[in-house]
Amino acid sequence: MNLLVTGGAGFIGSNFILYWLKKYKEDGIINLDKLTYAGNPENLKSIENNPNYKFVKGDICDAELVNKLMNDEEIDTIVHFAAESHVDRSILDPSPFIKTNIIGTYTLLEGALKNKIKRFHHISTDEVFGSLSLDSKEKFNENTPYSPRSPYSASKASADHLVSAYYFTYNLPVTISNCSNNFGPFHFPEKLIPLAITNILEGKKVPVYGDGLYVRDWLFVEDHCTAIDAIINEGRIGETYLIGGMTEEISNMDVVLKILKIMGKDESWIEFVKDRPGHDRKYMIDWSKINNKLGWHPKHDFDEALKLTVEWYTKNQDWWKKIKTGEYLNYYKKQYGKI
Numbered sequence: 001m002n003l004l005v006t007g008g009a010g011f012i013g014s015n016f017i018l019y020w021l022k023k024y025k026e027d028g029i030i031n032l033d034k035l036t037y038a039g040n041p042e043n044l045k046s047i048e049n050n051p052n053y054k055f056v057k058g059d060i061c062d063a064e065l066v067n068k069l070m071n072d073e074e075i076d077t078i079v080h081f082a083a084e085s086h087v088d089r090s091i092l093d094p095s096p097f098i099k100t101n102i103i104g105t106y107t108l109l110e111g112a113l114k115n116k117i118k119r120f121h122h123i124s125t126d127e128v129f130g131s132l133s134l135d136s137k138e139k140f141n142e143n144t145p146y147s148p149r150s151p152y153s154a155s156k157a158s159a160d161h162l163v164s165a166y167y168f169t170y171n172l173p174v175t176i177s178n179c180s181n182n183f184g185p186f187h188f189p190e191k192l193i194p195l196a197i198t199n200i201l202e203g204k205k206v207p208v209y210g211d212g213l214y215v216r217d218w219l220f221v222e223d224h225c226t227a228i229d230a231i232i233n234e235g236r237i238g239e240t241y242l243i244g245g246m247t248e249e250i251s252n253m254d255v256v257l258k259i260l261k262i263m264g265k266d267e268s269w270i271e272f273v274k275d276r277p278g279h280d281r282k283y284m285i286d287w288s289k290i291n292n293k294l295g296w297h298p299k300h301d302f303d304e305a306l307k308l309t310v311e312w313y314t315k316n317q318d319w320w321k322k323i324k325t326g327e328y329l330n331y332y333k334k335q336y337g338k339i
């Protein structure tokens, strides 16, 4: 296979490229990434000399570049991760979310059509389904209606609809996956789990929004990669698959308390801060379709994977200390009111 991976210098994309090249040694990967604040070529240092891997710095909104790459590199499969991915940043400024997540996806779809791509796999999020109430036993499934509530989730929902439309209207061979909150190595320290771990390592408190009783379904990033693998190899064209983790309902407070316990700290390290506007109360995923149809299930228990993640951030302080400077500090100040 010749894959074009978009956003491969980000958190999930880089984990995916490392996973894929280790497993499929004959395949070629072109990684198209704009290297925004979230893109980090260091994530892929271990494969930079692999002849089957090539990095191209560029924007998925650049139609000429996208077309040229698909044509010159004889791409047959696209795995589309590139996105603006942080809800809080989308509240501060929705504009790059509209450009990259909507126009960028449209540009790739047009390129895929022109270049007769055999598979366009689109990575999306459970956030497109909106919010569940705390007392409901309901989980999101492939038939849950879309109800996005943040500029981020609205832009991802829009992209998902475009991908579907290209399947129904032009027979573009697409698949879509909507996954829950990933965590693991190379996760940018603006998201809850890496922010909590790195703040504690720096001797800073962990900001918890509102009452802290928000619930997310947590998916270890390696389990996400095996799910995408199953969909690319066995998934049915035109279908959507939901991907979730091995988590019971667990609040943000409980997640932070678990991290504090692993790191030998107490509750005094928690700081309750102003809530996120429009904060979705709960996400839960029913992943029985991908389990029944493709035999996939997550393999990592939340507590064990959380321990691995804390160990990774403890061992790789150079990686995140370089990130927590400059632009990051400006963002942190804007978001949390202090550094």
Ligand code: NAD
Pocket (backbone or CB within 6 Å): 006, 007, 008, 009, 010, 011, 012, 013, 032, 033, 034, 035, 036, 037, 038, 039, 040, 058, 059, 060, 061, 080, 081, 082, 083, 084, 085, 086, 100, 104, 123, 124, 125, 126, 156, 179, 180, 181, 182, 183, 188
């Ligand atoms: P990330 O923010 O860590 O990485 C995004 C990458 O995309 C970066 O390398 C960035 O440089 C690149 N990028 C941004 N704009 C670009 C553009 N215009 N052209 C080319 N490259 C561009 O994101 P992530 O957490 O790895 O998420 C990857 C995908 O998974 C996204 O589509 C996101 O919506 C989806 N997703 C993420 C999560 C999660 O928990 N992280 C959960 C569900 C879905």
Ligand code: TYD
Pocket (backbone or CB within 6 Å): 087, 088, 181, 190, 191, 192, 193, 195, 207, 208, 209, 210, 212, 214, 215, 216, 252, 276
């Ligand atoms: P986040 O990691 O931003 O992912 P998402 O918004 O995509 O779910 O947030 C996960 C949960 O943690 C969410 O309910 C918001 C909350 N949160 C905090 O309480 N404090 C923080 O500093 C951050 C970044 C998130």
